[in-house]
Amino acid sequence: MFTQPILRLFAFLAIPIAALAASGAAVSKRFSTVPFAPATPEQGAFDKCSTEGHHKGDLAHSAPMLDCLEIGDWAKNNNGMWILDATTDGDNDWHLLHAQGACALVVKNTQATSIGNKDVVDFIEAVHMGDGIELGPVEELGTFYGCQGGADVSFWLRSSDS
Numbered sequence: 001m002f003t004q005p006i007l008r009l010f011a012f013l014a015i016p017i018a019a020l021a022a023s024g025a026a027v028s029k030r031f032s033t034v035p036f037a038p039a040t041p042e043q044g045a046f047d048k049c050s051t052e053g054h055h056k057g058d059l060a061h062s063a064p065m066l067d068c069l070e071i072g073d074w075a076k077n078n079n080g081m082w083i084l085d086a087t088t089d090g091d092n093d094w095h096l097l098h099a100q101g102a103c104a105l106v107v108k109n110t111q112a113t114s115i116g117n118k119d120v121v122d123f124i125e126a127v128h129m130g131d132g133i134e135l136g137p138v139e140e141l142g143t144f145y146g147c148q149g150g151a152d153v154s155f156w157l158r159s160s161d162s
Helices: 003-030 065-077 117-130
Strands: 036-038 051-056 080-084 095-100 103-108 113-116 140-145 153-159
Touching: 051 117, 051 153, 065 095, 065 103, 065 117, 113 117, 117 140, 117 153
Parallel strands: none
Antiparallel strands: 036 080, 051 140, 080 113, 095 103, 103 153, 140 153
8 A cells, every 4th residue: 555655755765866876987987096095093194295286177077166175075084195006198097086976086197106185185175265265166177296206196176977
C-alpha cells in the first residue's frame, strides 16, 4: 500500500544525488588527479611556493566562488602537499589538485615539484579578497612561483563542469 509512494520518494531523492556524483566523475575523467600527501598530526601547514600571481580569466569556464571557497576550506583543514610529476607543455596537460562542487583547481608544470596546502589557502583568499569580497562567478589563471626545487606551476581556478 505504501510501497509505491516510497519508491517515488526514493527516485525523487536519487536523481540529485546521481547528478552530484556525475559532476565529480566528469572532472576526474577530464583531468588526471595529482596525489595529495597528508601531513602527520605533528606537522603544520605546508608552504612550498614563495609567491603567486593571478588574473581573471574570460569567464568561459567560470565557477561559483562559494564552491571555490570550499577548496580553500578543505586545504586549510588538511595539512599536506600535492606531489606533481613533470608534465609536458601541451595545452591540455592540466592536472586536478582539488575540486569542490562546481569548482576545480587544476595545474600544469614542466618539472617535478610540490604545492603545499597553505599555498592553495593563500591563493583562494587572495582571489576572494582581491576586488573586495568576490562572491560571483570566478575564473582565475596564474602561476605559483618558486615552488620546491625552484619550479613554477601554472594554475587555473575554473568550473569543474566545462
